[in-house]
Structure formats: structure tokens, C-alpha cells
Amino acid sequence: MEQMILDRMKLQQEQLYRLKALAMEGHVVLAAKYYSALDFLVFSRRLKQNGISHQVLNIRGLLKDKLAEDAILNAFEEGNWIYMGLYDDKFMGKAYIQGMVSPLDTLLKIQKKIEKPVFIFPIGVVYRNTLEKEDPTFFDIIFGYADNPGFVRKVLIFLKYNKNSVLNISDPINLAQFVKSSSVYQSQDIANTIIKSIDDEKRVCIGPIVKPKQEIKQKVLNDKKVIEIIEQFAKDNPKALAKAKKEASKYFDEIAADYSPFYAELFRKFLTWLWGKIFEKIYLNPSELEVVKEAAKKAAIIYVPSHRSHLDYLVLNYMLYVNMLHSPRIAAGVNLLFWPMGTLFRKAGAFFIRRAFKGAKLYTAVFTSYVKMLIQEGYPIEFFLEGGRSRTGKLVNPKSGLLTLILQAYLEDNTKDIAFVPISITYDKVLEDEGYIQELKGREKEKESALQLIKAVRFVNKKYGNVYIRFASPIFLSDFIKGKSDQDISETAQDLANIIATQINNITTVTPLSLISAAILSRFKKGFKLQDLSESLNFYLDYLKSKDISISNLLFDVKRAVDHTVTLLKQWRIVVNMGDMTGEFYGILEEYRMVLEYYKNTFVHHILPCSLTCLSLIAKIPDNLNKSNLIEMLKPDLVFLKSILQNEFVLYKGDEENWIWETFKFLEKNHCIGFDPKGTVLLKPEGKDIIPLFTRPICGIIENYWIVSKEAIRLFEEKGRISRIIPKNVSKMIEHYMKLGLIDYPEAINQFTISNAVSLFNNIGKSKQNFLLELAEHADIYSLSKNIEKFLKASA
Structure with missing residues (x-):
């Protein structure tokens, strides 16, 4: 029974490896915040189960000896480890009244006498379901606070929540380095460092101290900006004031999460069963997660995952939860507020956001205030940069609206740093792919509802392969905004959005x-x-x-x-x-x-540099492309192709030369191209098989833009001027071209890519964004269309 209970208590392997490695270099002390006989027993047994042969001695027994210093030294020399509590009621009184030397001072004295370093590892047992509340209850007063429970409460918590617990072993303090400092408060400095480390680890797991919902609501609605907007609506009219306040209160209730550990645990149990039914395995890199945990100790974490399925928030938050990270507050669309899932999602940590709220000043103020409160209190947040799920498989170009609000909140009160964590979630097979195909063909999106949920039960009997979750290095906002003080906030937000999207693409696993x-x-x-x-x-x-x-x-x-x-x-x-x-x-x-x-x-974004360079290469080979003029001949094509595809991918200027040289290196290695004695580029037989593998995956996307260019020409000839393109008219042209057999990649023609193409052509020359100005320089719509067609013909 004891073995079974102890096995449930997670001991993180990365922390264990570090502990074992440093134990070979020095002496080990395990330091808890509060002394606990139960914690001492748990750590001793779990370490032994994990192959630690060193005996762990309780410092209480050693300090009883009149020659405590010698007793501890002997313990170290015999290869034993020591457990201690910084706050130990048994000794704190004696230390103060009788002038007894504290355990930390004793360890400092010992370190000054020996060469081998003493490593103090801050440790703690964290029970996830025991949230710490700001206002103490009668139960807390009688049985001890959640941070330091009494013996009875400690045992009850251990028996009830051992399955949802983790034994944390934080980064050690090297006393050999500490004794070199000139501080007269060495032991207090060490104690403060240990306590901060233990508390930081706990916050990462169980989240911030919980405040009553009414207090949070009051804080949000009393925000300076919210009050300012309410007063604008009121205009010294008491009835209008009451109405505006009621409206603001209603907005808060619509938006706010209502996290419950009970529901979070309920979700975990259900999802454990569900994942076992539909997935083979969920892959996650533990070392990447450790980096996130470290960042969470320094900053408010904002998770920014890719979005291809409704399962994204479930699978990501499940993996965070089982890996002992506090559940984030998830920005979910109001389309998910249907019964019963709306209530369940809210209880699991979701807060709700409208699809669009431009012009809704009071709603915007309440929402911004709520997000600011989450950041200030230290709650992790999660939102999808793409806005909605990708229907085409590619990452949708990022939206910067919510990022702008977060930036505003940070700049108004930047007492706490923010770390954005780009995340890629990739599936062997996406649950909703059949529905997406129907939407790509033009069918209306089916509204989320309880009926849709019931229909989804049929998916439980199918297998969808593996899921791959990758975490990029966190982007700290304090570092990112350095040197951007003169930049417009929306421009800064878009730059940040592009960097996050690029990071997500870079870490996406290829299946x-x-x-x-x-x-x-x-x-x-x-x-x-x-x-x-x-x-x-x-x-x-x-x-x-x-x-x-x-x-x-x-x-x-x-x-x-x-x-x-x-x-x-x-x-x-x-x-x-x-x-x-x-x-x-x-x-x-x-x-x-x-x-x-x-x-x-x-995965097409991974081969994009090679794809576009190869497209330019095969288009230019008939023009006597030479080793001496590669950059001169190919770079303008790459700039043009990037201009055309700017609504499909996050692209940057200036990396064209690098793309060219790296692609040529790859093509030469695989015997796709060669050079004659004069340096002229030659396409080898192998190249005729290999190069299409890289050009054709992108040509299907480009063909959408060629079709829209033809509609632009039709409108120009009909009206005698450049006119706004309407997507519905493009659909008619697609049908006509399909009948004529003019479309080479019918599987790639879809309303989402057509919509991106229409947006591009309608905005040529009207915006300074990305490559639009360069595109406008291609004179007229005829040459633009002909240039696109040139690449499609070359790859045919």
C-alpha cells in the first residue's frame, strides 16, 4: 500500500539527474520551507526507489548532539545526505532564546572548513488540488494554512491528493560560492533564496493565491479605463450611469473564467480515457517544458499555440496539467458558449472573447482590464494567434488584435514581465479534416452546438495516430520592446505576432x-x-x-x-x-x-525557400542562367513570389541570397543540377524527378492567385479601370476554367486561399505592409498575371 501511494507522487527525472550529478561533486542538503516529518519520509523513500543509495538523515537528530557541527561533518564524510526545514518550530524558539546557532549558520561554518562544496537543494511537495486562498477559512485557522498545514491536515491532504502531487527539487545553492560573499546576512540571504525558489516552483504548479471572484470583478470594473468609458456613456445622467455599470457587469460575467480544480480533475480523467481511445501517443519534449517552467518563475506566461483542431486546447492543457503546470486561462470564442460545454470550459479555465468588437468601447475596456488583471495576478494565459482554426493545413497568418491589448496592458503597468511561448501542435490525422474539406469547397461552417457534440461521439471509435507538441523558447516582452519605444503599438504587436508565428512554423513536426x-x-x-x-x-x-x-x-x-x-x-x-x-x-x-x-x-512552409528558388531556377534556365549571375537573375523572382504569397506565409525581406545558395547546395548534392565549363547551369535528369517535389507543392497555392489575376483583368477590360474584385465572381471563373481544363491543381483551389488572393489584389499599392509596394511596381495587371503564369508553366 505504501509503495503504491508513493509511486503516484511524481519525481521529475530531469531534477533527479541533476541531483545525482552534483552529489558526485559535493555534499547534499535537502531544504524544505517548513519542517515536516511526513515530507522527510516521502522524499527519503522516493529517492531510494529511484536508485539513490545515500541515506537521508534528519537534521533534527544531528542538532541534538552538543557537537552538532562535528555530527554533520561526520554525516557528510560517510556519504549521507541531510534533510532540514528552514522554519522548524522545535528549534526556532531555542535559537532565539538560548542563542543557539541556526542550521544554516552551522552549514556555513562547515563549508568554510572543507573544500568540497555543500549543495542545498530547495525541495517541496506540491499538491495540485490544494489552491491557496487569500481569505483564511475557519478550517485554515484550526488545521493550519494551505502553505503550512497542521499535522492532521497534512496527513489528510497526503491521503486524498497524493495522485496529484509532485516532489519538486529546485536548482541548488552552492555554499562554497556563498561563503565568498562579504554579506553579514549570509544565512538570511540563503534562506530567502531557498524560500523564493520553493514558492516559485509551487506557483508554477498551483497558480497564484486565489482571490474571491467578487473581488476580481470589482478590480476589473474599477479599472481607470472602464470607469472613464462608463462616465462618457453616463454624461451626468444617473440612469445612464446605472445602465452602463450594469452593462459592464454583464460583460464581465460573459468574459470571466471560473476555474475549479474539481472540474479540471474531471477533465483530466475524461481526457485520459479519450486520448487512449483515439490517439496512439502524445509526444512532448520534457526539456522544452523545463524551459517553460523556468520562464514561469520569472514572468507571466502566455501560451500561443497553432490552431488546427478544437482538440488543440484540450490536448495542450491536458499535457500541461499532467506535467504539473497550472492550467492557463484560455481565450475561447463565444461560439463555444453553448450548453453544456460553455459552463464546463469556463470551469476548466476558459474566458470568452467575441470574434469582433471594434467600436464596442465598453466591452473592449472590460475585456482589456480582465486580461490585465490575469497578467498582474500571475495567471498563465493561452490564446490562438490565428484567430480561428486553419482550414487549409497551413498556419493562418497571425492576427495582432489581442496582442495589441496585452501590449497596452503591459505598457500601462509593466511591474511583471510577460513571456510568450510559441507552441506547435501537429496531428497525424486531424479530427475535423472531412468537415474542413467541405468548407474549402464552399459549404457553410456548421455552428458549434450540443447536437454537434453528440454527433462527434462517432469519432471515438477511430484512431487518429500520434500528436506532437513542441515548445519554442519563450519570448520575454521586456526584451522584445527594447528599442521600439518610437514604434506604433499596433506595428509592434504585428512584429511580435510575426515572430511568434515564425517560431511556431520552425518547430512544427513533419509527419x-x-x-x-x-x-x-x-x-x-x-x-x-x-x-x-x-x-x-x-x-x-x-x-x-x-x-x-x-x-x-x-x-x-x-x-x-x-x-x-x-x-x-x-x-x-x-x-x-x-x-x-x-x-x-x-x-x-x-x-x-x-x-x-x-x-x-x-509542412510546406519548411520547404518554401527551396520551392520558390527552384521555381525561379526552372523559369530562368532557358535564359542561360550562369553561376556568375545567379543572384542577379533569381533574386527579383524571389522578391516577386514572396510578394504574391505574403497573405499565405510570414515572410521577411533580405534573406533571398541565403535561400539561393542553400538551395543550390542541396540541388548539387543530389545531382539535380550541374555547370558546364562556362558556368552555365544545367538541369540533370535526376533534377527532372526531384525538383517537382519542391515546386509543385507551392504551385497549387500560386494557381489561386493566377485565377484572381485573370478576374482582375476581366474587370479592367469590362470597366476600363482597376476595380474591386468580388470573391463570388472568382468562383464563377473557377467553374469556367475547370470545364476548360485550364486548372492544373484543382485540389488546391479553395475559398480561403482565393479570399487571401482577392485581399492581396484589392490592396496593391494601398498599404505599406510587407511587400505590397514592391508588387505595385510590376506596372500593370497584365504583366503581373503573366509573371505568375510564367512560374506555373515552368513547373507544369
Whole structure:
């Protein structure tokens, strides 16, 4: 029974490795904030279970000895470790009244006599479900506060919550370094450092001290900006004042989370069951999570994940929860406020945001005040930079609205730093992909509802492969805004949004399905053999590995990855085994090519530099492209292509030359190109097979822009001037071009990319954003369209 209970209490392996490593270099002291016989027992037993052979001695027993200093020295020499509590009722009185030397002072004296360092590791047992409240209850007064419970409460907490506990071992204090300081308050400085370390670890896990909801509401509604807006509405009219206050109160109730540890634990149990049913495994890098935990000790954490599925917030918050990080307050759309999920999400930590609230001054003020309160109190926050879920597989270009509000809140009161954590969540198969395909074809999005939830039960009987969660290095706002004081706040927010989006893209894991989808759509229009597919994957992997891009574990064995993924594609009825005289041959069902397009898009950003450079290369080879004029010939094309694709990807100016040299290095290595004695670039036979793997995945996206350019020309010829393009008219042109067989990549034509293209053409020359001015320099709409078509023809 004891073994079973102790096994439930998590001991983090990274902390254990550090403890073992430093134990070989010096003596070890485990220092708790408060002395606890139970904690001493728990740590001693759990360390022994994890292969620690050193005996852990209680400092109380050593301090009883009149020669306490010698007793501790002997313990160290025998290889024993020592446990102590900084606040120990048994000795604090004696130390004060009788002038007894404190345990820390004793350890400092010992350190001055020995060469080997003494490492003091701050430790603590954290029970996640025991939130600390600002206002003490009668129970707290009788049985001890949550921070330092009495014996009875301690035992009850241990018995009830041991499954939801973690044994924290923080970064050690090296006494050998401390004794070199000239401070006369050495022991107090050490105690303060230990206490801060223990408290920081606890806050990361259980969150800030909980205030009553009414106090939070009062703080939000009494914000200076909220009061200012209310007074503007009131205009010295008591009735209008009351109405505005009532409206503000209603907004708070609509927005605010109502986190409950009980509901959070309920979600954990349900999701543990659900993930076991639908996923093979959820991958997460523990070392990346450790970096996040360290950042959470210094700043308010804001998690910014990619958004491809409604499961994103569930799977991410589940993994944070089971890894003992406090559940973030999640910015959820008001579309999720349907019964019963609205209440459940609110209890699990969601706060709700309207899709648009431009012009709603009072709502904006209340919402901004609420976000500011979360940051000031130290609550972690989570929101999706893309606004909504990606329907195309690519990361949607970031929206900066909520970031602007956060920046404003920080600049008004920057007493606490903010750390943004970009996160990529990638699925082998996305739960909603079939629905997305229908939306891409033009069907209206189905509204979230209880009925939709009931329909979703059918998904529980299917397997969706693995999930891959990656965390980029946190971006600290205090560092980011240095040197940007003269910049407009919305411009700063957009810069930050672009950097976060770039970081998310950089860490996105490449799955077997994404590579196989790209290979099928690029090389195998009608069908493929497994060997040919494996060959294509090897070219992709060679490029990805050269860029140190994260790939699924399954891709380390290409044959196994291909066999496994093609088996899934057969089960999903996307491909069929047609067979031929030479063996297995797989055909692609035409109506499912759009599904492959979706998964291809989940990784296409990784090969974009190579894709665009290769497009320019094959377009320029007939023009006697030479080693001496590569940059001169190819760079203008890259700038143009970036200009066209600025609504599809986060792109930056100035990296074109690097793209060119790195792509040529890759192509030469794989015998795709060569040079004649005069330096003229030659396309080799291998290049005719490999280069399309990189150009065609992007051509489908570019074809949407070519179609919109044709609509722009039609309008110009009809009206004699550049006119605003209407997406509905583009749809008619698509139907016409489909009938004529003018579209090479029908699976890539969709209303979302068309909408991006329409936005681009409607804004040419009207904005200084990104590449729009460069695009305007391409004279007229005819040359613009012809330039786009040039690249499509080159890759055909």
C-alpha cells in the first residue's frame, strides 16, 4: 500500500539527474520551507526507489548532539545526505532564546572548513488540488494554512491528493560560492533564496493565491479605463450611469473564467480515457517544458499555440496539467458558449472573447482590464494567434488584435514581465479534416452546438495516430520592446505576432502523412508504387535533416513509415490497391485529393525557400542562367513570389541570397543540377524527378492567385479601370476554367486561399505592409498575371 501511494507522487527525472550529478561533486542538503516529518519520509523513500543509495538523515537528530557541527561533518564524510526545514518550530524558539546557532549558520561554518562544496537543494511537495486562498477559512485557522498545514491536515491532504502531487527539487545553492560573499546576512540571504525558489516552483504548479471572484470583478470594473468609458456613456445622467455599470457587469460575467480544480480533475480523467481511445501517443519534449517552467518563475506566461483542431486546447492543457503546470486561462470564442460545454470550459479555465468588437468601447475596456488583471495576478494565459482554426493545413497568418491589448496592458503597468511561448501542435490525422474539406469547397461552417457534440461521439471509435507538441523558447516582452519605444503599438504587436508565428512554423513536426501527401500530389497524378514513394520521401527527408527540422519518429524508418501510412490511406479510402503486372500499384481517388492537399500544407512552409528558388531556377534556365549571375537573375523572382504569397506565409525581406545558395547546395548534392565549363547551369535528369517535389507543392497555392489575376483583368477590360474584385465572381471563373481544363491543381483551389488572393489584389499599392509596394511596381495587371503564369508553366 505504501509503495503504491508513493509511486503516484511524481519525481521529475530531469531534477533527479541533476541531483545525482552534483552529489558526485559535493555534499547534499535537502531544504524544505517548513519542517515536516511526513515530507522527510516521502522524499527519503522516493529517492531510494529511484536508485539513490545515500541515506537521508534528519537534521533534527544531528542538532541534538552538543557537537552538532562535528555530527554533520561526520554525516557528510560517510556519504549521507541531510534533510532540514528552514522554519522548524522545535528549534526556532531555542535559537532565539538560548542563542543557539541556526542550521544554516552551522552549514556555513562547515563549508568554510572543507573544500568540497555543500549543495542545498530547495525541495517541496506540491499538491495540485490544494489552491491557496487569500481569505483564511475557519478550517485554515484550526488545521493550519494551505502553505503550512497542521499535522492532521497534512496527513489528510497526503491521503486524498497524493495522485496529484509532485516532489519538486529546485536548482541548488552552492555554499562554497556563498561563503565568498562579504554579506553579514549570509544565512538570511540563503534562506530567502531557498524560500523564493520553493514558492516559485509551487506557483508554477498551483497558480497564484486565489482571490474571491467578487473581488476580481470589482478590480476589473474599477479599472481607470472602464470607469472613464462608463462616465462618457453616463454624461451626468444617473440612469445612464446605472445602465452602463450594469452593462459592464454583464460583460464581465460573459468574459470571466471560473476555474475549479474539481472540474479540471474531471477533465483530466475524461481526457485520459479519450486520448487512449483515439490517439496512439502524445509526444512532448520534457526539456522544452523545463524551459517553460523556468520562464514561469520569472514572468507571466502566455501560451500561443497553432490552431488546427478544437482538440488543440484540450490536448495542450491536458499535457500541461499532467506535467504539473497550472492550467492557463484560455481565450475561447463565444461560439463555444453553448450548453453544456460553455459552463464546463469556463470551469476548466476558459474566458470568452467575441470574434469582433471594434467600436464596442465598453466591452473592449472590460475585456482589456480582465486580461490585465490575469497578467498582474500571475495567471498563465493561452490564446490562438490565428484567430480561428486553419482550414487549409497551413498556419493562418497571425492576427495582432489581442496582442495589441496585452501590449497596452503591459505598457500601462509593466511591474511583471510577460513571456510568450510559441507552441506547435501537429496531428497525424486531424479530427475535423472531412468537415474542413467541405468548407474549402464552399459549404457553410456548421455552428458549434450540443447536437454537434453528440454527433462527434462517432469519432471515438477511430484512431487518429500520434500528436506532437513542441515548445519554442519563450519570448520575454521586456526584451522584445527594447528599442521600439518610437514604434506604433499596433506595428509592434504585428512584429511580435510575426515572430511568434515564425517560431511556431520552425518547430512544427513533419509527419509521414504530410510528406506522402506532398509526394503523391507532386509526382504521382494517377497512382504510385511503394518503392517510388519511399524514394520521394528520402529526398524530402534529406532536405529537412539538413535544416534540422523536427520529424516524426516513424520517419526514421522510411519503409515502415510508407507501409504504415499507405495502410491508413487505404482504411480511410483515399487510395486503393489497383495492382498491375509488376506488383502493387495504388490509385488515388480523385474526390480525396483535397485531403492530401490539406496534409501537404502542414509542412510546406519548411520547404518554401527551396520551392520558390527552384521555381525561379526552372523559369530562368532557358535564359542561360550562369553561376556568375545567379543572384542577379533569381533574386527579383524571389522578391516577386514572396510578394504574391505574403497573405499565405510570414515572410521577411533580405534573406533571398541565403535561400539561393542553400538551395543550390542541396540541388548539387543530389545531382539535380550541374555547370558546364562556362558556368552555365544545367538541369540533370535526376533534377527532372526531384525538383517537382519542391515546386509543385507551392504551385497549387500560386494557381489561386493566377485565377484572381485573370478576374482582375476581366474587370479592367469590362470597366476600363482597376476595380474591386468580388470573391463570388472568382468562383464563377473557377467553374469556367475547370470545364476548360485550364486548372492544373484543382485540389488546391479553395475559398480561403482565393479570399487571401482577392485581399492581396484589392490592396496593391494601398498599404505599406510587407511587400505590397514592391508588387505595385510590376506596372500593370497584365504583366503581373503573366509573371505568375510564367512560374506555373515552368513547373507544369
